[in-house]
Amino acid sequence: MMQKQNYKIHIIGGGVCGLIAAKTLEDHGFSPIIVEATNFVGGRVKTDLIEGYQLDHGFQVLLTAYPAAQKFLDFKALELQNFLPGASIFKEGKENQIGDPLRDFSLLFPTVFSSLIPLKDKVKILKLNIQLKKKKITAIFEEKEKTTLQYLQDFGFSDEVITQFFKPFFSGIFLETQLETSSRMFEFVYKMFGTGNAAVPKAGIQAIPDQLKNQLKTTEILFNTKVKSVIDGQITLEDGTILESDFTIIATDSTALLSNSSKKSIKWKSCFTLYFETEKRVIAKPLIGLLPKENSLINNLFYTTSLKTARNGGKELLCVTVIDNHGLKGDELTQKVKSELKEHFNIDVLRWIKTYEIPKALPDLKEIKYTLTATESRYSEKIFLAGDTLVNGSLNAAMLSGEHVALEVIKTINGRI
Template sequence: MEKQDFKIHIIGAGVSGLIAATVLEQNGFFPIVIEATDRVGGRVKTDIIDGYQLDYGFQVLLTAYPAAQKYLDFESLDLQKFLPGAAIFKNGEQMAIGDPLRDLSLLFPTLLAGIGTLSDKIKILKLNSKLKTKTLSDIFSDKEQSSFSYLKQLGFSSEMIEDFFSPFFSGIFLENKLETSSRMFEFVYKMFGEGYAALPKSGIEAIPKQLSKNLKNTTFKFNTKVTSVKDAEIILEDSTKLESHYTIVATDASSLISNLKNQSTEWKSCDTLYFETENKVIKKSLIGLIPEAGTLINNIFYHTNLDTKTTGDKELLSVTVVDNQNLTGEDFIERVKRELKEHCGIDLCRFIKQYSIPMALPKLVNLQYDMLPSETRLTTNIFLAGDTQLNGSLNAAMISGERAALSILEIVSNSISSKK
């Protein structure tokens, strides 16, 4: 059988599925991607509303991700970089804290900020240098503990943890108790230290769009829902049966594969609300944090502090809420507006849109950085991909997609060799 005759299906056109298609194409195959929605991206999408670019949740690309460096053309994404730090709103004041070794403009604000002690700032420098020399395999083979106990063990003061680490990393981990594995903390911290947080000029969806645009021999079936996957067969919602030599499931597999029904992934959720404001209270490309206990708001960011391909007439503010405290609708929006005014002095904001994201990040234990291609194989013909296989990151989504494709390549190559 010729390579182009193999029916290889990929379920899910998110980043993981697109990377799997890329690797298969590079090796002469013609994969078919089945996607339930009308476009690529999965959880990585952008809408244009009132001229503003609204990402599905506040998302960033860490430029130090090894897999992103391998598969993305950063130059054509026209990445807009965040400053390495944060603006912290405390007791009616705004204080900037950041890495002055990477951006000199943050030197004096960081030294003068009433966040943490001098000892905390020295410990941050020590942590930076420790993680510079620690390899990713070392990070992911270390004993796991919560990020909170890890920071306590390093000797950081309660104030430093409450005012900076907790609000900053809660926005990344999507939980506000720093229960996430210390492996993930070290990995993300190392990535921040070795590169930048950035957004493509046309929004986060530019990433999957770039990946799909590079695919020449892949067929996409959009608005097509899969109800079940068997070893050599895919059944669609309209009862159509597709013959499949190999299938990569690059989406939540538990509802599609019968023997996984009791192994569904737990997910972390969040809400992101977008507002149009008259002015900006943060003038630089810094994330704003509110460390006060009991507040809904986890972080804020003015997207108009970065260059964007399209923009409305005023300022665009995103607000991320990790725990909505069971508030919904108008009550939720009004509470967020009240907190913006009370803690940040932000008034006169027009609500644009709310994204409630129930499956924002997988809740995982025993986090891994990488896996063998063979470890993606579930049955003779079915393979699993997606960040759920390793850790909740864009980097993990890419690696798992690559590994699933490599597993199929190995199997096909071995079967061709054995027939010679």
């Protein structure tokens, strides 16, 4: 009988999914090997330190209500910094703060008296909150899917509240401007926002994969090692090296790695994230700023420095998300964003710091699932699949599918012993 530690279990991809798969295997006595193309873990979850500022690769938040985050992360050690449960909507140069007054009292008066959202929609928002708080996650993912826009219209929300609030807010989350994303994802995310906090670790979003990596004791990580193809029992690297593998978990988009994959290649949603230094903050509270304006470049903005950060470059750091770049890039994009900042938010920037172009930010999935079934994660006798591209674009899905796939491998091995 082979000793557990002697099984060669390779995990392709050291993103959040691959790290959770490794942790789960370790917890059951195995010593996996992560094969990672880059020189860092975390994949899409990365933070750069530039001129003293923490720059996340794209504006991302951890929803503390994510069941997988509660299971796998040590929130206290991450020193999570919470956003206020609301948004600051900029219309005709005027700031309108709205939010959940039951969770943050300071949002009571601005929300109740905001003329931006009709009263009947405020009541409906409350009704939706209550309904989704009670609804089980499993029930959400069993619902028939429709677009988020259709869902909101069917719920009876007015065009006004959809345009002023839901479109800009959820476009920033789904990274698409038409609210075409599945209603299952909308209900799930809305429920998560309503039952927990949106937060980022004090040291930036990369503290999440860093924490997961630091928990690994017997996992070997091969950095700068790109996989070219995978067949049962063998992994071929870009440099031609062949790795023998008892079990291979592909914790990234697998379509290019499997020659006879029946799966169609993944479509991706993209975004641009621009960082600027400013002298002062136009939004004092840690609230996301929204611009509900057709054809504008800016979707949302957030002052990274409105929350406590481990490092700080000395002034204020502004993070701006552009979803539809209207074909603009480089300096043209920066200049147009700067002029929109001035025109709509009255923000003067001191200087541009960096732009991230993220072509593969979220998978554009037609059928959203909560996690994988055994048949979905098993590709062949020795190859298993995981990652958010098979489930839904979220940290929760990446973690859950990582755990699930590792347990499937363990079940297979135990069945043999």
